[in-house]
Structures are given as C-alpha cells and as structure tokens.
Amino acid sequence: xxxxxxxxxxxxxxxxxxxxxxxxxxxxxxxxxxxxxxxxxxxxxxxxxxxxxxxxxxxxxxxxxxxxxxxxxxxxxxxxxxxxxxxxxxxxxxxxxxxxxxxxxxxxxxxxxxxxxxxxxxxxxxxxxxxxxxxxxxxxxxxxxxxxxxxxxxxxxxxxxxxxxxxxxxxxxxxxxxxxxxxxxxxxxxxxxxxxxxxxxxxxxxxxxxxxxxxxxxxxxxxxxxxxxxxxxxxxxxxxxxxxxxxxxxxxxxxxxxxxxxxxxxxxxx
Numbered sequence: 001x002x003x004x005x006x007x008x009x010x011x012x013x014x015x016x017x018x019x020x021x022x023x024x025x026x027x028x029x030x031x032x033x034x035x036x037x038x039x040x041x042x043x044x045x046x047x048x049x050x051x052x053x054x055x056x057x058x059x060x061x062x063x064x065x066x067x068x069x070x071x072x073x074x075x076x077x078x079x080x081x082x083x084x085x086x087x088x089x090x091x092x093x094x095x096x097x098x099x100x101x102x103x104x105x106x107x108x109x110x111x112x113x114x115x116x117x118x119x120x121x122x123x124x125x126x127x128x129x130x131x132x133x134x135x136x137x138x139x140x141x142x143x144x145x146x147x148x149x150x151x152x153x154x155x156x157x158x159x160x161x162x163x164x165x166x167x168x169x170x171x172x173x174x175x176x177x178x179x180x181x182x183x184x185x186x187x188x189x190x191x192x193x194x195x196x197x198x199x200x201x202x203x204x205x206x207x208x209x210x211x212x213x214x215x216x217x218x219x220x221x222x223x224x225x226x227x228x229x230x231x232x233x234x235x236x237x238x239x240x241x242x243x244x245x246x247x248x249x250x251x252x253x254x255x256x257x258x259x260x261x262x263x264x265x266x267x268x269x270x
Contacts, residue, residue, distance in 0.1 A: 030169035034142075034162045038177070041160060044111035046140065046177045047100055047256070049093060050193045051124025051184030057094075061087040089184050089216060090127045096182065096249045097131025097139070103257060105137055114179060114260070115140055119170075120152055120161060124184045129155035142170050171196065180211045180256045183243075185219040201242055202235075211259035212243040213252045220245055 010016045017025060056064070065080040072080075097116045104114040116132040118125035120141025132139035133155045141156035144164045152161050164170040175197065183194045194214070200206040214220045229235045246252045 027166060027169060030164055030166055031172075034173050037159055037162060038140075041138065041157075042111045043115050043138075043140070043177065044109070044113050045179045046115045046117040047104075048174050048178045048181045049097065049116065049118045049124060049128035049184065050174075050181065050186060050190050051089070051093065051118075051128075052186035052190060053119070053121040053123040053125060054187070055086050055090050055123040055127075055185065056083050057090045057127070058084070058087040086185065090124060092215065092249050093124050093127035093182075093184055094131040094134070096252055097128045098135045099131075099249065099253050100256065101132040101135035101137035101139070103253075105135065112138060117142065117174065117177070119143065119189075120156055121146075122153060124186065126153040126155060129153055129157075133157075142173055144170050175200070175206065178210065179208075179260060180213075182213045182215055182252060182256075184215045191223070198239075198242055202239060209259070209263040211256050213255060214243050214245045215247070215252060217245050217247050 010022075011025070016022050061080070061083040065077075065084055068077060068080055100114065101116055104112075107113050115138060116128050117140040118128040120129070120143035125141070129139045129141055130153075138157040138160060139155065140160045140162065141152060142162050142164060143151040143156075144167065145151060151163070162173070164173075171193065174193070181197065183190065194212075197206075197212070201210065226235075226240055230237050230240065244252075244255050246255065
C-alpha cells in the first residue's frame, strides 16, 4: 500500500495516470494486466465468440412477449416477436460453447486449451460464458466500459473478467490467443470485429490458421452481399474461403474441431 511519500511518485499519481501524458502507461496496463491473469490461469489459447449484447435468451424473450398487455403497440409486439425469433442464436451459442468446452477438457494438456472467450457482456456473450460454465469449464470475458450496456455477465470465471477502456487493446487480446472464432449476428461492434479480423488475415498480418464460422446464413447473407463484393472486384473469390457460414451447432463444432486437429502441430497455428 502506498504511503504519503509514495503518492508523490508519478506511478501513484491518479491525476497523471488519467492525463493525456499518462496514456501510454494506461495502454501498457491493458497489455500487462490481462497477461498476468492469463498466465496465472495457465490459458494457452482461446475460441472467441463475437455477437450482439442485445439478443435475449429464449426464456427471457418469450416471457417478455407473453407479458405484453393488450395496449402494446404493433411496433412493440413486432419487436418482441423478433426477439423470440433471434433467441435461437443465444441458445445455439450456449450449446456450442458447452460442446467445445467439453471437448477441450478431454484433451491431454497441462495448460488450459481452447478456452471460450467473449466480450463479457449480455446476449451472445453471456450465452458463450454460460455454456462454458455449464460444461464445468472456465471462460474469459474481455469486458469494456460502455454507456448503455452491462459489461460483465455472471458466468465469467473468477479472475477472468478482464476489463478494458481501449477497444484496440481489447481487440488485441481477442485475436492474440484465438485459435478459432465464431461470429454471431450483431451490430456495429460485431461487424467491426469481423471485418478487421478478415482484413488482417487477407493482408497476412495474421499468419496463423484460424477457422472462422459466421453463424446464421439468413443474417450474414442479408447484411453482407459477399458475391457482390467479388463481382465488383473489391475482394477476390478466394477470400470467401476465409470463413464458413453455418446454421447448425454440430456443423460448426465439426468444422472447428477438424480444423484445430489438422493444424494443432503445424507452425502457422502457434
């Protein structure tokens, strides 16, 4: 604990640390702080789930719809019905996280392998951490301070709720340890994450082999016209091989596990 004399030192001075001049120290803290917790928990690598914080569980979505009174507007009722429809992604994320965690726990390794990692918030992120917990595994939440959404869910493992201020440092930790990624329906944040990821792979800034699943063909093919990008010449046809679109938990599981088993001893995946 710092004494009065220590408080005169810049690294104990909150005003300095919070100032523009202290920014580089804050950035370094968001590298070394998470690294300490990751090493402490012997985490070797991760499987990352990206997706919306706004997608509800089936139970919650149905409860909201059922409890609507007769005076609810058509817009409110339509939104509630859509939430029930979208809740399938929450439930599938939960199932896939549980299935992958069960598989990873059966591996003969001294370090924790393929640990489910999410952004730590609600929705798809909650489903990912929840599924891992239901398989009695650990999971990571790379949380961030946001003005409108909860940033930590109750299913993140103790000591692995790693909170960030800087989005770019959070993204670094998402990708640095990742050996596979599943991208679920989401908004601006999810689209930002997947597009940056694909850009880094396309430009070979990321050289390791990464299986990427885009879950939900209706969503992804409506949001992004991949073939039109090829037609316009803004991406190559071969770029479509960078990801796998899936609508099924077992298909996604098989794709990821087969990929990891094929490359686990090869250099590019380390």
